[in-house]
Amino acid sequence: MIEHDVDAVFRALSDPTRRAMLERLDGGPASVSVLAEPFDTTLTAITQHVRVLEAAHLIDSTKRGRQRVCALERDTLGRAEKWLADRRLAWDHRLDRLEQHLHDTENDTPADHDATKDPER
Known part of the structure; x- marks a missing residue:
């Protein structure tokens, strides 16, 4: 999905009236008056809400007679x-890597840190 398409979808979904209209349409097609x-x-x-939903390609509308x-x-x-x-x-992948890193550093002992220091000190 192209980023501007994603933006249009989430912009359309940001309005509670449009979300309610989509929920109604989940049950099947309906006229604008319904x-x-x-x-x-x-x-x-x-x-206007219908136009926003159409622009985001969340709904399609067709003219049937006067409706x-x-x-x-x-x-x-x-x-x-x-x-x-x-x-x-x-x-999730990033958080798993962070969790592993924290686990690894938590299990390091002070002796492990001393071993990494310059031996000439």
Whole structure:
């Protein structure tokens, strides 16, 4: 996933209204008016949220008669999830190395440190 794509996805996911819309779409496609029902906001505001979700490729919308129907783009969510999993794996690896280093230094004895000093002192 390209970094600007990741930015757009997380920017879109940063809003609780958009996250709730995605949760609704997880159950199947819905019209913009159906997506707007639970929110105390204008249809214009909901349409702006839809545009942000579309720009991030989290949803796709099609015109059906007079209604715009939105559907979840699961591939994008999968790529965002993979990006997170890759970051987690990298950090887990770094933390494992740090843990090993701390364990190794904790088990060093003072005699081990003396042996590394200049023998002429």
